[in-house]
Amino acid sequence: MKKLIRITLMSLIIVALAACSTDSKGDDDSDVVVVYTPHPSETVNLLVEEFQSTTGITAQIVAAGTGELLNRIAAESENPLADVMWGGGAESLASFNDYFQAYKPTGLDQVSSQFYDANNLWTGESPLPMVIMYNKNLVAEEDVPKSWADVLDPKFKGQIAMADPGSSGSAYTILVTMITAHGGDTDAGWQFATDFYKNLDGKIQSSSGNVYVGVADGEYAIGLTLEKEAIRYVQAGADVGIVYPEDGTSAVPDAVAIIKDAKNLTNAQKFVEFATSKATQELMVAELGRRPVRNDVEIDESLPPLESIKLVDYDFDWAANHKPEIVQRWQQIVIEN
Missing domain, CATH: 3.40.190.10 (Periplasmic binding protein-like II)
Known part of the structure; x- marks a missing residue:
């Protein structure tokens, strides 16, 4: 057919x-x-x-x-x-x-x-849409993160797959989305980014492809990735699930x-x-x-229809026109923590 x-x-x-x-x-x-x-x-x-x-x-x-x-x-x-x-x-x-x-x-x-x-x-x-992908064999049903904020839970430290926002377009969008959902370009927003990096425990993927593959293979419990990649594993019957963060995602x-x-x-x-x-x-x-x-x-x-997904008020102009500064600030977080 x-x-x-x-x-x-x-x-x-x-x-x-x-x-x-x-x-x-x-x-x-x-x-x-x-x-x-x-x-x-x-x-x-x-x-x-x-x-x-x-x-x-x-x-x-x-x-x-x-x-x-x-x-x-x-x-x-x-x-x-x-x-x-x-x-x-x-x-x-x-x-x-x-x-x-x-x-x-x-x-x-x-x-x-x-x-x-x-x-x-x-x-x-x-x-x-950017999503949280999780491995069902590594994350109990009651522990499935429902928001970006839940990803900061200490139980996920070192078990999160995330690509480098400096080299991955999707990782950059995810970073801006999380910052936007938790205060925007403010001290609060950047503190969230800092706390998130600390929970990565120094593990940053070299490419976005390593994120969804790593979660599907059981190398990581959760991963921050694109819906279009994660959904293929769900549709294929892999032991993974996806979450549209309730504190808002983006659909750039x-x-x-x-x-x-x-x-x-x-x-x-x-x-x-x-x-x-x-x-x-x-x-x-x-x-x-x-x-x-x-x-x-x-x-x-x-x-799900795009209208049913909670989206943040994504500041496209800020993300596009200030990308070098945003990436530099993220890299400074990495250096200092």
Whole structure:
């Protein structure tokens, strides 16, 4: 059945890509597009295969953490080596807006304005609620944390998986979300961040992928991660559960953007069209269980409606415009504790 669904979706993707404007400046004879992405291999393999088969364009993938890739884009700005940044929290991409160029994909009228840049420098792919994932074999039912505050319980010291906010876009979003839920950019908010770090007992993961894998494998009792990754383990029947913190979480989208002065601009535009098309969004829901950013695509029935999840008043501008200072302050907490 899934194969039939994918064949149908592929035909719709071809139609969507045909609508992409071809009057752009770029190498129209190019048959490649260079894509930087922090997406996990399951997402990359599925969608790159679809993109290549529907366009005939070869997507050359460079995979790494969001922070590393964005810094690389900045360092290469005089001679860009990539065409597209695909994935990573939107506020992380927004903090590097100077290195992207505007492109308005078709169908943007089906996307809420909170999920794309006002100047079309990036477009969201999927809202990403941040969750607490726990291993049912290591956490008794009565001990399951219900909030970010519960994660500070001493019984979880050294048993929490969390990636480095300086290199992981999702970890950065989680840090800002927790701070926001407990006072914002105030002494109280940063004290919460300090207390949280102390409960990590010095253990910080090198990548966001290590978080959900570590919890699923029983290396850690709980982990702070993205819904889209944790839910796959739940749907597969693993001994894990997820919690939407009752003190509020966030649902910042991951995003896709064209790098300024991209050498394969036409193909970069086709990639953005592909990533944001209705057909690709439906494919991500069907195959990956991800939330669509488009209003004309239904979510997977196993996910709670976004409206039912308590969200903090996430200050996107603060998170995007002050990322270096926020990361530096976090790093200072790490050094001092």
